[in-house]
Structure formats: structure tokens, C-alpha cells
Amino acid sequence: MSRSGLSRRALLASAGAGAVSAVIGWNTATEAWATEADTGAGTGTGAGTATGADIARLPALDGTVTLQGAGLERFATDFGHLVTATPRAVLRPGSVRDVQQLVAFARRHRIPVAVNGQSGDLAQLGEAGLESHSSYGQANPRGGVAIDARGLSKVLSVRPGRAVVEAGATWAQVTEAGLAAGWVPPVLTDYLHLTVGGTLSVGGIGGGVQRHGMQVDNVLELDVVTGTGELVTASPTRNRELFEAVLAGGGQVAVIVRATLALVKVRERAHVFSLYYDDLDAYLADQEKVMAERRFDLQVGDVVRSEDGARWRYKAELVAFADAGGAVDRAALLAGLRPVSSEVVEQSWREYAFRVDGFAGYLRASGLWALPKPWLSVFLPASAARAFMARAAEVLTAADLGAGLLLFYPYQRSKVRAPLAVLPGQEVGWHFDLLAFPGPGSDTAAMLERNRRLYDLAVELGGKRYLIGAVPGMTGADWRRHYGGLWETVARAKRRWDPAGILTPGQGIHAS
Secondary structure (H helix, E strand, C coil): CCCCCCCCCCCEECCCCEHHHEEEEECCCCEEEEEEEEHHHCCCCCCCCCCCHHHCCCCCCEEECCCCCCCCHHCCCCCCCCCCCCCCCCECCCCHHHHHHHHHHHHHCCCEEEEEECCCCCCCCCCCCCCCCCCCCCCCCCCCCCHHHCCCCCCEEEEECEEEECCCCCCHHHHHHHHHCCCEECCCCCCCCEEEHHHHHCCCHHHHHHHCHHHHHHHHEEEEEEEECCEEEECCCECHHHHHHCCCCCCCCCEEEEEEEEEEEECCCEEEEEEECCCCCHHHHHHHHHHHHCCCCEEEEEEEEEECCCCCEEEEEEEEEECCCCCCHHHHHHHCCCCCCCCCCCEEEHHHHHCCCHHHHHHHHHCCCCCCCCEEEEEEEEEHHHHHHHHHHHHCCCHEEEEEEEEEEEEHHHHCCCCCCCCCCCCEEEEEEEECCCCCCCCCHHHHHHHHHHHHHHHCCCCCCCCEEEECCCCHHHHHHHHHHHHHHHHHHHHHHHCCCCCHHHHHHCCC
């Protein structure tokens, strides 16, 4: 196929019965996509509405461009189902070169571009769709072009200590491929059906954060396409400034297309300790104690309703790994802790890693997966964790949480090294992650207002937000306060690598 013309696969699926008309480019006069029908090409009628001078020809592509129909409408919303804005087009890339070509074309014509990692692809898990870290329009291109990351979704290689993967591969794929070789990622999100590129764009936090930092802290190298369409390899020793601007950068300067990830040797058994607390102070103290003493390999925790539904309880979920046939000293691991009750379950490493899949299946089957989800995710300094959690416990009801989760667990700031994974200044902090699945008919507008109030309280107490949540009304002043002394670094990176300001407008950061 000649590279001078349009790929035969870059087609517009017409709303008509099976009719197909080739997309030929961008109509600069109307600022809309142009097809052969717009120019009358091939009809002999001259009925088109554009002249040749009006049409900026789309470069040749190996993948597909969709302009209407279900392939486009899927990308109108995201996992949160709170923001709806249909993109003008969806690119399912057939190659990295497609991403380069599309981004360069979009830059010339100032067409917004954003990558959608999961919520637009329904092939694996049915019509309910997959989870995504975009829950408030972050991955929506606001009338521009959505890049469907599933077009680049291969695990390219796994060897001791590292894996090379395309950005649209999920952590589930990476985990399965790694397990087959005896090596696994040191930090995993609770739910693994998220893309590598998606979590690296925001941080990627999980129960390994206390020992290994976030997922962004375990990246050895990236291949990215900048906002100018340039393909660049970046690492801590090569193009470091770009490397640090991409990791946890909210997609503002480049599109991740490939990542080289650090892996650790797998230990086959997981001893999972669930410790329950009725007293918040005891919970905070014990969680910080086991973290400081490095008793466990993984450490998370959540806030649950008591059995009678009258109050909140606190659960520490602590995991100690062992080799096959090995044991752990349960008494030593629990020594000096003060839960009101506890239980221990032993399972395989894989069973624990994929533990959320069954719960996700329930949410899909019950119809809750596709309902609006006003999530809120913030980081708090340890000195403010009690005050914030006590206030949240007063404000939140069982209906606010619905069938969801409220994660609440500590981390050590020094383990998180990526500069744009912005955290409070204290060495010990707490992650508050409201993953709500409210029932049908819930007042999501009121829940969003509640999120804003809790976010403002977190900021007042020295907290920072995680970029995945739904915080309405974010202003330029909010973002400047969020980034603090890093604001000029963020703005300078945007000007340098995305000078047209086209990438990921849904974050609302406006740092150009």
C-alpha cells in the first residue's frame, strides 16, 4: 500500500444500511471531518460542499478511524458515567506510527486528542464494559479524537526483572505473562483490567506502595509520542525531563505507546490477614506500626459498615508472601496489634492478585457497573488523617457507598519518587479512596457536591488529590495549589512538548 494515500481500513461506517464512505481528511473551512461524499469525488455530480483547498488530507494509517455509529458512541462517556461528550472520531491504531501521524495531524489543525484505555472497548467483558481510571471525563477529548488504546495492547517480552509492553496492554495481561515466567509487577492496582498506559499516566497505587512506591516508580523506560507527533524514548538516563513529565502527568505532554516495566520474582503463596477495628485511633496506630516495622509484603485497608449497619468499622488487609510449602509466623506478625477480631486465609499469589474479579462480576450482573460513580481519591498527611476520616465518617452514609469500597491505608512518601505523583509533604501519609457504586436513582449531583466539600477539606488539611476522581469545579487556582512549587515545571513541560495544547483536555489542568 502506498503511504501517500489513505489506508483502505481508515473508513467511516455510515449510519446507512452498510454504506461506507472513505474519510479523506479535515475540512478546514467547517472544522469537521471530510469524506469523499463531501467533495462529490467519484460521483460525477460535483455535489460536494468542499473544495480541494479546504481539505487537509488525512495521512495513511494502518488502523481504523470511526466517525459515527456504536464505535464512536462508546467513547462519549467513561467508567464514571458522569460526563458525556461524543468525540468527533475514534482512532484504533494499527501501529505506533498511526499515533504519530494522528497526533501530528491534530496538532496542525488544533484538534484535541486523548487516549481511552478501557471504557470504550467491550470485547472482553461484555456490554457492561471495562473499568477505567477515567471516571469524570479525564480521557474524553472534548469533541476531538479518542485514541482507543486497545489497538496497541501486546505484551512484547518478559524476562527476569523486566517486561516490555504496549501501553494498551492491561495489568492482567502483564501479570499472566509474568507469572508464566515466574516474575510479576511489584505494585498492582486492586483491579487488574486497567491499561498500563492509563495507570502510568496518573500514578498507579496499590498495596505494594509501602515498599515499592507507585507503578510509576517501577518504570525503566518509555516510548512516547509527544504533542508534536515525535516518537521519543525516555528513561531516568535518557530524556529524563520528558520521562518525569509523562509519569503521573495526566496525559498532558505525550501519549505513552510502550513501557519497560520492572518485575520481581514471584512468591507463590499469599497469607491474607483481615484485622477489624471499631476504634479509629487503634486502626491508625496499628496500620502505621506494621508499615514502619515492614511486617507485611502488602498493606491496604478499607472502611466498612458494621454488621448492624449502625456505624463504620475499619479493616486492615495485610498480606505476607511465602514460597511454595513455606509458612509465616502468624503470631509474630500480629504481636502488639489491637484488632477486635481477625481472620487469616491462605491462597495462591494469583488468587490474591485477581481477587477483585469476582466482585466486579457481581457489580456487572447487578447492573451497578454501568451506573454513575462519583469517586473521590485524595492523599492526606498523617497528622490530618484522623480529622479527615472522622469528618468523612460523619458525612458519608451507607447509600453514598452503595455496593462500593472506601479504601483507607498508609504509605511512605519517600517510596514515591516520580515528581508529578504529587503527595503531601509529610513522610507518612494516608490514601483515602471512595470507590462508590451507588444504587439506581441516587442523587449524584449532591454526591459530587459532597466530593468537592471533602476535597476542599483535604486541601485545607494539607492533602492532595489523585487524578482519577470526580472533583467538580476545579479552577486554575486549584491546580496551582495542587502542584505548588511544581506548577512552573508542569507548565513548561506543556509548552515544550504539547505547544498546541491538544492533549488530554478532559483533565482540565490548563497548564499551557
